Each structure stands twice: as structure tokens, then as C-alpha cells.
Amino acid sequence: MSIKLQNVNFIYGIGTGKEKQALKNINIEINNGEFIGLAGHTGSGKSTLVQLLNGLERATGGEIFYNGKNIYDKSYNMRNLRSKVGLVFQYPEHQLFETTVINDVQFGPKNLGLPQLEVELRSFNALKMAGIDDSLLDVSPFALSGGQKRRVAIAGVLAMQPEVLVLDEPAAGLDPAGRDEILGLLKKLHDENNTTIILVSHSMEDIAAYVDRLLVMNQGEIVLDGSPEKVFQFEKELEKIGLGIPQPAKVIHQLKEAGADIKGTPVTVSESVESIYKWLKET
Amino acid sequence: MIRDITIGQYYATESIIHKLDPRVKVVCTFAYIISLFCFNQLSGYIIAALFFWCITKLSKVPFKFIVRGIKPILFMLVFTALLNLFWTSGEHILIKYGVITITAEGVKRTIFMALRLVFLIIGSSLMTLATTPNQLTDAIEKLLRPLNKLKVPVHEVAMMMSIALRFIPILVEETDKIMKAQLARGADFESGNIFHRIKSMAPIIIPLFVSAARRATDLALAMDARCYNGGEGRTKMKPLKYKKQDIIAYLIMLLYITVIIIAGKYLPF
């Protein structure tokens, strides 16, 4: 199972005289069960890229294969693809519309044409996964707090049981604890259901602690692709394109530059504490 | 698809027409439209066309931008033309085939009517292309000020217009986003009968209303915070003042109207 992009290009506004190339020659393969971070400055093309993955936008050049099948084949069922590749937009709570929480979550599975029992089962499970208390099921989604709305909206996509879940800045605007709740939810999904997750974010701190592979985009191209440890080695390049590296990685870099012999390339807080502690205790 | 809608589009360039006081442009456009109904013979159309051509040249707006204004009403144009063509009775019958009768009078009327509509549309598009939306609302506010005495809230209406102009593109983009988000949840906006389709719009319409309401509340607060207190006691950053060029423009317009009226009365064709 995988998503494969071959020489994918995307040009906006063809024929208007204001063409803009949003994606340039993208070649990547996303494997089943990966937890991927997709980072890039605003306008780097990352939002366009994720909309190609579930067929909301169509590449102006190149091919996309989902599980080996070309999604641009005439016979390919695009709606089926949308149920397999779930996309959670930025500020997804702005798309809530139903009278109750449970009805809103059922919208997706209902559209899949599933039997009512299955629809309900999936919706309950999704809400549970998202940490929404049973007492809120019959409440209007508009009466919830910001963080709760966000989780209900994500549950609406989870209820479709996608194989791949793409989220565009799922933690934007949330307070630190709310951010940890959402990212923790994604980690649980990945670990328990083996869902492939693509986390789009410009916060390297969020990405570093969770993902095992990091794609960095700039001006419509993928400029770095690798584990966070590897990608964060390119601190200068990242800063040049408006991205930083997380503070722990920064401190480790500075220490190494000053000649410290620190083992490994820690990126998270706890890894850094371990490495620095060992280094301090060495004589 | 939805992004193609453009309202109050402005063509930015430096020209004598762009520099005119917006009130001149609004008044003259109205005068021009009225003038189109002051004649009913070929010479009138030629004069109106020549005049328009001169103004277009002066405005430096490419002709294709002006013509683009016709596109959205093309269907209406063809429809009225056809109505005129088939329904005008007259003595000189050109074609008679079953119930269809086309007369020479009908052809003439069709052409004139279509020309009139085209001039009307391109005339007003030239105005919007050469005037920023803000100038336009300023002009309307000032021109309609006498209505204040009749308790018409002229300032408020103008303010609403300019805010609408600012938020239309934002809401259009938002509609696009909400639509995509619901498509990603398997929504289907295309199949089914008309009732089904109307019902399927709820997942777009409701969030859009919620968002518009939220934006309105935010904006009201932001305006309060910036000391907005209605039109009273406000000063203008860009006050409208007639200059020499504006008076000349009015005079030229007057001359044109006179010529058109005289031509309508005395020219034989």
C-alpha cells in the first residue's frame, strides 16, 4: 500500500495570463503506516500537494498512483479515493454544520452509503478516539469550546476510516495543552490502527516529537526528505526558507559547534536531556 | 469555477480618465446611458460609438477587458435579440416560414436594441475598470448626500458597500474551501434531482453563514476599537474636490449630449 507521485506538476490559473506554478516536478513515495511531517512556509505548495492526494485538485502534469493504480485513469473511482485518503483542512471546525455532534460526524460515513448501524458504530468509535465525552453527542457542535470543535471535526473524517489521514495544521490556534491532545490523538491512531498520517505544519517543534519522516517544501519543490534527525542538520538551509529547527536541536548544534562531543543527533527534549547528561558526566 | 466571479474589477493604470473625480465618472456614465435612448437611427449609434472609442483610448484600458463585461450577459442579450427578431411586426416581410416571420423592421430593431445593450454594458464596465471600488462608494456617498435630509442613511449604505467589496473575495475563497472540505467528507453536490441538490447545499451554506456572522461580529468590534462612530464628525483621507479637468469633462459630456440630441432630430438616417 502506498501513494506514489511521479513528476507531478501543478499550475494555477492556466489561461488567465496569471499562471503560477505551485508544484514543480514532485517525486515521492509514501509508504503504508508512515508518520510523515510535511513542512514549508506559507505558499510553499504544501496545501496544494495534499489536495492532490485525495483528488480534490488535479495535477496539471504527472501521475499519482494509489496502491499501484493510476488515479487519473478514466475508470478510477475518485469518490472511493476520497474515502481512503481522509483530508482534514486547516481550522476544520469551520465546516461543522449539523444540529448535533453525532449527526455531524455521521455525515461522512453516510455519504459512503454504509448501512445505518455501521454509520453509527463508526461515528461513536471516532468520537471516542477523538476524546469527546458521550454526554456531548446530542449537543450542538456550535456550543462546544474551540478545542472540542476541532476534535469533533477530526472525528468526522476519522469516522470514514481512511487508510491515510492528511491534516493541514491541526493544532493551529490551540493552546499548548490542546495542541498536545490533538497530536497525541494522531500518535494513538498511528500506533493502534496503523493509519498512515501526513501532518502538515510549519511548527518544527510539533513535527519533531512525532514524525518518523520529514518532507520540507519550498517554492513548489521538495527540498529535503528524511528523518527529523537528518533534516535538522540543515539548519541554515531551513532558516533561509523561513523555517527554523526546534530549540533542542538548536542547542545541540551550538554545543557541537563549540566542540562538544555529543553522541547522536537528538531532536526532542527528552532525547536531548539524555545526550547532554551523558556528555556532562563524561570526563 | 467559483473564483471566476469578479465584482467591481479595477484596471490599474495611469490615465486622465483614472484621475478624474469619481463623481464625474458616475454622472457621465449615467448621462451616456440615458443618451443611448435619445435617438433611433444609425448616425446616433455612430456618434455614440465614436465618443466611446475616444474615451476608451484616453482611459488606456485594453479593449478586451471592456468587452469581457458582455460575457456574463451574453445569454440575455441573445434572448432579447431573438424576441425582438421574431415578435416585431412590420410591413416588409423578409422571411416567412410557418409561424416564424421576420420583418425588416424586426431586423433593424434587433440590431439597434442589441447595440444599445452592448453600449450600456461596456459603458458601465469602463467606469468600474477606471475607478477603484472605494472611489466609487465615495462618489455615491457624496452624490446621494442630499437624500440624508429624507433620513436615508447614505453614509452607512456607502460604508456597507465598501465593506462588502472588501469581503466578497474572502467569502468566495472561503466557499471554495468549505466546498472542498465537504467533498473530502464524501459529499456529492452534482447528482440527484433538484430538491436533493438544494438539500446537499446545506453543508456549504450553514458554515458559510456561521463564518460570515463571526466575521461581522469581529469587524464590528474592530471598527468600534478604532473609534468608528458613524458618519458624523468624520474627516476624509481622500476628500473629493472638483478640479479643472473635472469641469472640462462635464463640458465635453454636455457637448456630446447636445450633438446626439441634434443628430437625433435633424439627421436623415
Add this chain to the structure above:
Amino acid sequence: MKPFINAKGLVHEYSRRDEEGNVTGINRALDGIDIEVKAGGFIAVLGANGSGKSTFAKHLNALLVPTEGTLYVDGMDTSEQKNNLPIRRTAGMVFQNPDNQIISNVVEEDVGFGPENMGVPTEEIWRRVEESLKSVGMYEYRKDSPNHLSGGQKQRIAIAGIMAMKPKCIVLDEPTAMLDPSGRKAVIKTVKELNKKENITIILITHYMEEVTGADYVYVMSEGQVKMKGTPRQVFARSEELAKYRLMVPEVTKIALGLSKKGINIPKDILYPEELTDILLKIKSGVL
């Protein structure tokens, strides 16, 4: 010296109503706030979503009036309606959503909106617009449409719009929540400069801990109350308490804390990566 902002026992209650408009319950969004701010200071108010920090911000601008207690801004009582406009001229406000606070289609006209409302003469408006756009580094965009700008640029336009009203103080209510890292940096840098160069009192309301490291004083809010206060170092050293209020210290502070727990003798109030590196190198070489 009299404090520039003085809140004493400030309470704000929202009533919840049913469809007929009957009061069904009362939400105490602010519950006895005491805050004093000196003129020219840079104050940060930290708090999680729903802590009451935005309600407090709206009080500073007389957009809300106290249910109980008092709030004075530059000596003016916010509960008196006649003070509304003078208070809004003194303490300008920048909101979270950059789109929903820009009124005009042209940058310079938007910046001129406040002065227009205040009845400032035309030439003076132009002078102020130029000055304030330059002070936020957005002068070259004066003829542009805000729709073509990034979020960070729009926020700077909003700040310029406030600056053009010549306030003594700017209240920023989560100004960076919707921005990307570079937009966030640019806005915070602008705010700091206005504080230093123009001596504008800054009240920054946020939940991003990295943004408040430069503040003179920090208040932490939760459940409508001020739970902690002090300099950023004093507050950040108490990371476990902050976590109780759904806040988290910057990652460098966490590293220092982790090392300290393992028995390394290291200060717990570290704010910047460079600072931590420096201290670690000193510890290693035995200077500390």
C-alpha cells in the same frame, strides 16, 4: 507615579440565555482581576483558551464594561460611557484574525480609517499614515490590496492602523495565533520596536511562551483569575505550575529542568537556546 492601567477586583459575567432570552446561567469570565501596568512597559498576559484573557483585553479597550470592580486606563474609568472614545484613542487594540479587522481595500486607506473617525484633518491623516506604515515596515505596500498580503503583513497593517491613532498603549489579543513562524517573528519584532523606540505601552495577550520572553512582566491567567505573576524568568521557573494552567515553557527551559532533575546544578529559568548552550559549556568546563 499613577499606574497607566489599574484593574481592581475586576469581574465580568456573561449571562447565558435560552431562545426566549431568559437568563439560564451565568459565566464568570473574569473573577477579581488586580493588575497594574506602568506607562511604557511591555506586559504579557498568558493563558490557555477560555482562561478569560481575551475578555480582559476587551475591557482595556472599553469594548466591555466591568460587572464588578473598577478598571482605569490612563486615569479614565472604563465604566463611564463618555470615556469610550478617549480610552480607545489611548489604548488601541489589535485582534487575532488579520482579515476581520481590515476595513478597506487599499492598505493606506485602512490605516487612515482610525484618524478619519477621530476627525483628524486630511493633511495630518496623510502624515500619520506615512509615519505609521514606515514604523511597521510596510510603507512600500501602501497602494496594495490587503487581500494580496500574508497574514503577518496584514497584522502589521492592523498595528499601523492603530499607530495612526497615536495611542499611548497597544493591546494585542493573540495577534500571532493565525500566523506562520516568520509572520509571528515579524509581528513580535515590530511590537518590541514600538515599545522601545516610541515608548508605547504594550499589552501582549498570547499562549505562545516564546513570545513573552522579552516582556518586562508576565501575568498568567486561568479560570478568570491571575494565578501567577512575575518576570518571565520567575514565571518560567515554575513550569509544573504552568502546566496546571494548560501552558508549557519553551523547550530549552524544559531541557534545563530535565537536567536539573537528574542532579545537574543548572538554573531553571533559562529562556533562550544561546543562553542554555553558554551555561552548559561553562558547566562542562567547570567554570560553573
